Amino acid sequence: MATFKFSGPAKRLRIFVGEGHKYKNMPLYHALVLKAKELDMAGATVTKGIEGFGGHSRIVTSRIVDISSDLPVVVEIVDSVEYIEKYLQEIDGMIKEGLITLDDVEIIKYSSLEGERLKRIKKENQSEPDKK
Amino acid sequence: MATFKFSGPAKRLRIFVGEGHKYKNMPLYHALVLKAKELDMAGATVTKGIEGFGGHSRIVTSRIVDISSDLPVVVEIVDSVEYIEKYLQEIDGMIKEGLITLDDVEIIKYSSLEGERLKRIKKENQSEPDKK
Amino acid sequence: MATFKFSGPAKRLRIFVGEGHKYKNMPLYHALVLKAKELDMAGATVTKGIEGFGGHSRIVTSRIVDISSDLPVVVEIVDSVEYIEKYLQEIDGMIKEGLITLDDVEIIKYSSLEGERLKRIKKENQSEPDKK
Numbered sequence: 001m002a003t004f005k006f007s008g009p010a011k012r013l014r015i016f017v018g019e020g021h022k023y024k025n026m027p028l029y030h031a032l033v034l035k036a037k038e039l040d041m042a043g044a045t046v047t048k049g050i051e052g053f054g055g056h057s058r059i060v061t062s063r064i065v066d067i068s069s070d071l072p073v074v075v076e077i078v079d080s081v082e083y084i085e086k087y088l089q090e091i092d093g094m095i096k097e098g099l100i101t102l103d104d105v106e107i108i109k110y111s112s113l114e115g116e117r118l119k120r121i122k123k124e125n126q127s128e129p130d131k132k
Numbered sequence: 133m134a135t136f137k138f139s140g141p142a143k144r145l146r147i148f149v150g151e152g153h154k155y156k157n158m159p160l161y162h163a164l165v166l167k168a169k170e171l172d173m174a175g176a177t178v179t180k181g182i183e184g185f186g187g188h189s190r191i192v193t194s195r196i197v198d199i200s201s202d203l204p205v206v207v208e209i210v211d212s213v214e215y216i217e218k219y220l221q222e223i224d225g226m227i228k229e230g231l232i233t234l235d236d237v238e239i240i241k242y243s244s245l246e247g248e249r250l251k252r253i254k255k256e257n258q259s260e261p262d263k264k
Numbered sequence: 265m266a267t268f269k270f271s272g273p274a275k276r277l278r279i280f281v282g283e284g285h286k287y288k289n290m291p292l293y294h295a296l297v298l299k300a301k302e303l304d305m306a307g308a309t310v311t312k313g314i315e316g317f318g319g320h321s322r323i324v325t326s327r328i329v330d331i332s333s334d335l336p337v338v339v340e341i342v343d344s345v346e347y348i349e350k351y352l353q354e355i356d357g358m359i360k361e362g363l364i365t366l367d368d369v370e371i372i373k374y375s376s377l378e379g380e381r382l383k384r385i386k387k388e389n390q391s392e393p394d395k396k
Contacts, residue, residue: 016175097135
C-alpha cells in the first residue's frame with residue numbers, strides 16, 4: 001500500500017466545551033465532530049480532561065465522583081484556512097459556553113488515500129503560494 | 133439564556149508535569165488549577181497522558197501497571213498576556229521538574245456570563261487595538 | 265534538591281495516529297516515543313482521544329465499544345529545531361496514515377538534572393541569539 005506525503009501551512013482549531021453540554025439530544029462534542037465530517041474536513045480528535053474550570057466558576061475533577069459530570073473536552077481540528085472558516089460559521093450557533101483557540105501550524109500529512117479529500121488538500125497546498 | 137461572543141488575541145500556556153508530583157500534600161496539577169482559579173483566570177483544563185518521559189529519563193506507560201504512577205499531565209490555560217504573566221510569577225516556586233510552553237492564539241469565547249470576568253476580558257480586548 | 269530553570273525558543277511537534285496502528289509488532293505511538301528516547305529528545309507525552317476521524321473516514325468513539333479499537337492518539341514532543349528536524353527524518357518511514365503539526369513556542373524548563381541532556385539544551389539556548 002503506497003503512502004502519499006505532503007506538507008504545507010494549515011490552521012489549528014481547538015474547541016473547549018463541557019463533556020455534559022448537549023446539542024439536539026447528543027453530546028455537543030459529538031455534534032461538533034459530525035459537523036466536521038459533514039463538511040468533509042480532514043479530521044477531528046476529541047480529548048477528555050480530568051479536571052478543569054471555565055465559563056462556569058466551579059472546578060470539576062474526575063477525582064471527586066459527584067462533580068465529575070461536566071469535565072472539559074477538547075475538539076481539535078487541523079485543516080486549510082478556507083475549511084476552518086467555513087466550519088466556524090457553521091458551528092457558531094451550537095456553542096453556548098466555551099472557548100475556541102485558533103493558530104497557524106505547518107503540517108506533514110501521511111495518507112494511503114488518493115481520494116477526493118487528499119486531492120482537495122493537495123490542490124490547496126499547491127495553489128497556496130499563488131495566494132501570497 | 134443569552135450567549136455573548138467576543139474574540140481577540142490571547143496567550144496559551146501548557147504546563148507538563150508528572151501526575152504524581154506533589155505540592156503541599158496535593159497533586160501539583162490540582163494546585164496549579166487552584167492557583168489559576170485564585171487569580172481569577174478565564175479557565176484551565178487538565179489532560180492526562182497514557183505514556184511519556186521528561187525530566188526523568190524512564191518511559192512511563194499506562195500499559196504497564198507498575199510504572200504508571202507518574203504519567204504525564206498537561207495543564208492548559210488560555211488568557212490575556214497580563215494574566216498569564218502574573219500566573220507564571222505565582223507558580224514559579226511550585227514546579228521542580230516540568231516544562232511550560234507559551235504561544236500566541238486567537239480566541240473566540242462564548243459565554244452566558246456577564247459577570248466581572250467577562251467584563252474584564254471584553255475590556256482588555258477592546259483596548260487591545262490601542263496597544264499596537 | 266536544587267531546581268534549574270531556563271527558557272528560550274523551541275519547536276512543538278504533535279503527531280496524530282491511530283491507537284491501533286502498529287510498527288514492528290508494537291503500537292506505533294510507543295515506537296515513536298522509543299525513537300524520541302533513543303535520539304535523546306527532551307521529552308514526549310502521549311494523549312489518547314475519546315473520539316475522532318482522520319485518514320480513514322469512519323468516526324470512532326469510545327462510547328461505542330465495537331468501533332473503539334482505533335481511537336486517535338497524539339504524541340507531543342517539544343525540543344530544539346535541530347532535534348525536531350532529526351527526529352522527523354528518523355520517523356519518516358514509520359507512519360503510513362497520520363498527521364503531524366509543527367509550530368514555534370517559547371519554553372520555560374524546570375529541572376533538577378544537571379546531566380548531559382540539560383547541558384545540551386542550555387548550550388543550545390545560550391547560542392540561540394547568535395543565530396538570529
